[in-house]
Amino acid sequence: MHSVPRALAETTDGLRRRDLIALTGAAAAWIVPARAQVMPVIGYLGSESPERYSSRLSAFRDGLAQSGYAEGRNVAIEFRWAQGQYSRLPSLAKDLVNSNVAVMVAPGGAEVALAAKSSTTTIPIVFEMGGDPIALGVVDSLSRPGGNLTGVSSLSVEVSRKRLEFMREVRPGTKVFAVAINPASPTSASQLKNLHVAADSLGLNLVVLKASTEPEFEGMFVAVHEVQAGGLVFSSDPYFAYRSQQLAALASRRGVPTITQSRDFPLAGGLMSYGGDFHQSHHHTGIYAGRILKGEKPSNLPVQRVTKVELFINLNAASALNIAFPSSLLSSADQVIE
Amino acid sequence: MSNAATPRSSLFIKYFSTLFAAAVIPLLIAGGSEAWFGYHDQRARLNDLLDAEARLAAEKIADFIDGIRDQLGWTVQLSWSDNPGDRRRLDALRLLRQAPAVESLSLVDAAGKERLFVSRIGLNRIEGGDDHSAKPAVIGARSDRTWFGPVTFQDGSEPFMTIAIAGTRAAAGVAVAEVNLKFIWEVVSGIRVGHTGEAFVLDRPGRLVAHPDIGLVLQADETAQKPLQILRAAILTRSGQAAAGQDMAGNMVMAAMAPIPGLDWSVIVTQPLAEAFGPIYTALWRTGVLLIAGAALAAILAYWMTQRMVGPIRLLEDGVARIGAGQFEHRINLATSDEFERLATRFNEMATELSVSQERSERINRLKRFLAPQVAELIERSGDDRVLDGRRVEVVAVFCDLRGFTAFSVRAEPETVIRVLREYYDALETVVSDHGATLINFFGDGAMILFNAPVSCVDPAFRAVGMASAMQKSMQGLLAGWRALDDRLGFGVGLAMGPATVGRIGSQGRLHYTAIGNVVNLASRLCSSAEDSEILIDRVAADAIGAGIPLVELDPRTLKGFDQPVPVFTVATDLAARSTI
Numbered sequence: 001m002h003s004v005p006r007a008l009a010e011t012t013d014g015l016r017r018r019d020l021i022a023l024t025g026a027a028a029a030w031i032v033p034a035r036a037q038v039m040p041v042i043g044y045l046g047s048e049s050p051e052r053y054s055s056r057l058s059a060f061r062d063g064l065a066q067s068g069y070a071e072g073r074n075v076a077i078e079f080r081w082a083q084g085q086y087s088r089l090p091s092l093a094k095d096l097v098n099s100n101v102a103v104m105v106a107p108g109g110a111e112v113a114l115a116a117k118s119s120t121t122t123i124p125i126v127f128e129m130g131g132d133p134i135a136l137g138v139v140d141s142l143s144r145p146g147g148n149l150t151g152v153s154s155l156s157v158e159v160s161r162k163r164l165e166f167m168r169e170v171r172p173g174t175k176v177f178a179v180a181i182n183p184a185s186p187t188s189a190s191q192l193k194n195l196h197v198a199a200d201s202l203g204l205n206l207v208v209l210k211a212s213t214e215p216e217f218e219g220m221f222v223a224v225h226e227v228q229a230g231g232l233v234f235s236s237d238p239y240f241a242y243r244s245q246q247l248a249a250l251a252s253r254r255g256v257p258t259i260t261q262s263r264d265f266p267l268a269g270g271l272m273s274y275g276g277d278f279h280q281s282h283h284h285t286g287i288y289a290g291r292i293l294k295g296e297k298p299s300n301l302p303v304q305r306v307t308k309v310e311l312f313i314n315l316n317a318a319s320a321l322n323i324a325f326p327s328s329l330l331s332s333a334d335q336v337i338e
Numbered sequence: 339m340s341n342a343a344t345p346r347s348s349l350f351i352k353y354f355s356t357l358f359a360a361a362v363i364p365l366l367i368a369g370g371s372e373a374w375f376g377y378h379d380q381r382a383r384l385n386d387l388l389d390a391e392a393r394l395a396a397e398k399i400a401d402f403i404d405g406i407r408d409q410l411g412w413t414v415q416l417s418w419s420d421n422p423g424d425r426r427r428l429d430a431l432r433l434l435r436q437a438p439a440v441e442s443l444s445l446v447d448a449a450g451k452e453r454l455f456v457s458r459i460g461l462n463r464i465e466g467g468d469d470h471s472a473k474p475a476v477i478g479a480r481s482d483r484t485w486f487g488p489v490t491f492q493d494g495s496e497p498f499m500t501i502a503i504a505g506t507r508a509a510a511g512v513a514v515a516e517v518n519l520k521f522i523w524e525v526v527s528g529i530r531v532g533h534t535g536e537a538f539v540l541d542r543p544g545r546l547v548a549h550p551d552i553g554l555v556l557q558a559d560e561t562a563q564k565p566l567q568i569l570r571a572a573i574l575t576r577s578g579q580a581a582a583g584q585d586m587a588g589n590m591v592m593a594a595m596a597p598i599p600g601l602d603w604s605v606i607v608t609q610p611l612a613e614a615f616g617p618i619y620t621a622l623w624r625t626g627v628l629l630i631a632g633a634a635l636a637a638i639l640a641y642w643m644t645q646r647m648v649g650p651i652r653l654l655e656d657g658v659a660r661i662g663a664g665q666f667e668h669r670i671n672l673a674t675s676d677e678f679e680r681l682a683t684r685f686n687e688m689a690t691e692l693s694v695s696q697e698r699s700e701r702i703n704r705l706k707r708f709l710a711p712q713v714a715e716l717i718e719r720s721g722d723d724r725v726l727d728g729r730r731v732e733v734v735a736v737f738c739d740l741r742g743f744t745a746f747s748v749r750a751e752p753e754t755v756i757r758v759l760r761e762y763y764d765a766l767e768t769v770v771s772d773h774g775a776t777l778i779n780f781f782g783d784g785a786m787i788l789f790n791a792p793v794s795c796v797d798p799a800f801r802a803v804g805m806a807s808a809m810q811k812s813m814q815g816l817l818a819g820w821r822a823l824d825d826r827l828g829f830g831v832g833l834a835m836g837p838a839t840v841g842r843i844g845s846q847g848r849l850h851y852t853a854i855g856n857v858v859n860l861a862s863r864l865c866s867s868a869e870d871s872e873i874l875i876d877r878v879a880a881d882a883i884g885a886g887i888p889l890v891e892l893d894p895r896t897l898k899g900f901d902q903p904v905p906v907f908t909v910a911t912d913l914a915a916r917s918t919i
Contacts, residue, residue: 029915052725077580117548134493141494141495142493142494142496142556143491143493143495143556143558143559144493144557144559145555145761155458155459158459159458159459161460161461162459162461165461165462179542199459201461260569300557301553302495302496302553302556304552304553304555304556305495305496305517307441307496307520308438309458309459318535326428327428328428328431331428331432331435332431332434332435333435
């Protein structure tokens with residue numbers, strides 16, 4: 001009879017002890033990872049300087065935040081900047097690989113993506129570029145990129161010909177147009193070819209101007225007048241894109257009707273731009289970096305194509321150049337700066 | 339005691355099982371029915387919810403497609419003949435501006451020639467002149483007004499679809515638009531079913547067209563999408579009711595489906611089973627917790643009740659054991675003011691009764707030693723031994739003894755003497771007992787018997803003579819046997835009637851009942867005087883008998899201690915019998 005209450009007491013004792021062990025275990029499980037958790041590090045490979053990248057960086061951070069990561073709180077970002085010297089990209093990429101980052105973000109064009117790709121085959125890479133990643137040999141397939149990299153592409157490179165078309169609409173009386181090419185860019189050859197095809201179908205003549213460094217910029221604008229071209233069409237190239245302010249200043253100083261890929265150009269006083277929405281593409285890059293940090297495999301993340309192409313027009317620049325925009329262009333513009 | 343009676347089952351277990359059943363069975367029934375009905379209600383509710391969500395989603399996607407179609411409708415309202423091409427171009431460019439999903443648009447005239455092509459990516463063409471009349475889009479739009487092409491995946495990734503719309507008049511031509519279906523993502527990702535449910539779109543062959551995770555669409559992996567097709571088939575077999583199945587990640591989901599009219603697409607909305615049946619799991623958990631709590635409560639109550647029972651029971655057990663062991667003065671003290679107290683009171687009363695009755699039986703056992711069994715029983719029944727108190731009463735004293743026994747005892751072996759005496763005593767006791775007399779005591783070969791004391795009886799003298807005759811008869815039978823040992827053995831009886839003092843005499847250890855008086859002496863002398871087989875009776879007794887038994891008066895005899903010869907009577911038949919010998 002007496003054994004029953006004792007057994008009961010032992011049971012409750014046992015429960016209490018077990019609860020205590022479970023609680024301690026849970027507490028330990030809760031504490032240990034927190035202590036052991038080292039903040040994951042994103043290696044960010046930039047072709048330019050933080051200043052030139054600032055709008056892209058904020059878009060990237062927005063995307064990262066959408067995946068639940070904030071720099072300094074649960075993720076650290078290590079930056080490597082090539083300061084416009086694209087030849088330094090491979091060694092900077094190697095540097096990030098040696099820092100053993102969790103994921104490498106390589107935004108800002110094919111050069112960056114290719115530098116990152118050649119530096120590692122294990123660390124996941126998220127690229128951002130305006131060209132066709134398959135044609136540039138970055139990935140084999142958009143839907144199944146395979147390997148350790150995935151990313152975001154825009155249609156900037158593909159729409160170079162549309163810039164020529166728009167320029168012709170702005171300058172309907174002219175048959176000769178200048179095209180700015182960066183010979184250092186891996187997409188320059190294909191863009192030039194596309195532009196020639198487009199010029200043929202539009203019945204235009206092209207004058208190809210080359211520049212791969214800032215000092216060469218001014219010469220191009222001077223040359224436009226020399227060849228009596230109706231306007232200057234910039235091919236898609238990050239080196240140009242990140243120097244939109246400079247180009248805008250040169251274009252207005254030299255009085256050259258110019259179109260580039262980046263909205264930064266008309267926003268800085270240039271005539272117009274037509275190209276992919278870099279805000280969107282960098283935003284997606286941030287989302288992908290976050291998803292990879294969460295454990296997703298890059299090979300399972302298809303390369304995203306930002307399909308939005310935006311047309312920006314600056315009417316102030318137009319009036320300064322004494323250009324009247326046709327209503328067809330104005331109605332198509334995503335933004336008209338007055 | 340505890341070893342001998344170790345119970346196989348304890349009160350605790352009995353109480354516990356009863357209380358457990360009382361607490362847990364209703365809980366089980368309530369919990370089970372709650373789960374059962376909850377499941378069915380939830381299933382029905384889920385069916386309605388998912389169905390409504392699916393239809394809503396289908397409507398949203400249909401709206402998206404209709405929006406594009408309506409925009410296209412603008413471009414085919416006017417005939418090519420009375421509409422300048424430049425105006426058309428402006429309309430087309432504005433359409434691209436208005437409908438971001440449209441990547442390119444071609445306008446075909448009544449003859450099937452391409453008159454205008456505008457694109458976001460490629461170069462625009464005016465009056466391209468290519469013949470599109472054989473294209474399925476143009477043929478389809480001409481016959482059905484609106485034509486939706488199959489979903490294609492550009493570069494194996496980006497989902498596109500061709501939408502063609504014909505004007506009300508053939509002269510208005512046909513507008514053919516390439517639509518990027520990624521834009522449906524905005525619609526689909528905006529749909530939330532419950533907390534974690536989602537919606538996605540399958541085209542007719544079962545390829546994923548839209549999904550909140552756009553990556554799944556862009557992967558365009560038909561093997562990975564197989565579960566979604568199975569899910570759709572499962573819903574179809576349930577004739578539109580929500581069905582359970584797996585999503586692409588292998589999670590179990592509840593899914594419902596709605597078709598998108600005109601497109602042959604299906605919108606499927608899913609909700610994870612864990613969330614869908616969350617309320618039921620919660621109910622089951624609750625029931626489980628209540629069951630455990632019920633069991634614990636039952637155990638605590640059982641323990642408490644057992645403890646309440648065990649104390650009194652142990653007191654009672656101990657008390658009963660003591661009383662059983664003869665401690666009748668022991669009393670069980672219980673003040674529980676319930677049945678236990680009543681039981682204890684009963685036990686105490688029992689102990690008192692037992693003690694009284696034991697006292698009495700001890701006394702009676704003592705009395706039995708010198709009282710005839712009938713007398714002893716009488717006293718025992720009445721429970722009153724005051725009959726044994728000293729008093730003066732008219733008694734008949736009977737004495738008897740063996741003749742020639744002293745000489746026999748000297749000669750015979752002791753064993754023989756003892757055996758003879760035993761047979762003698764047995765015979766006497768039997769006769770005395772049969773006649774309701776009181777055997778006062780044996781002394782050697784003699785015995786003293788009393789009538790009318792301590793228990794009074796009717797006609798004591800008559801009874802005494804009857805007994806004496808019976809004694810003689812019995813003894814003569816025995817003597818016939820004994821005479822082989824010694825032919826001088828004989829048996830004589832003397833009796834007298836008269837007042838005597840009777841009562842208990844003796845010390846604490848030795849108690850006797852006896853009679854004192856002249857009548858006793860007389861009877862004793864008459865016995866001594868009697869010869870073998872003779873019964874001598876005094877006058878008082880003889881007078882008392884009267885004519886009841888024929889008596890014969892013998893010659894008065896001189897007896898020791900009596901101054902004058904005493905008149906003596908004997909039973910007539912005895913005399914006759916003796917005379918014949």
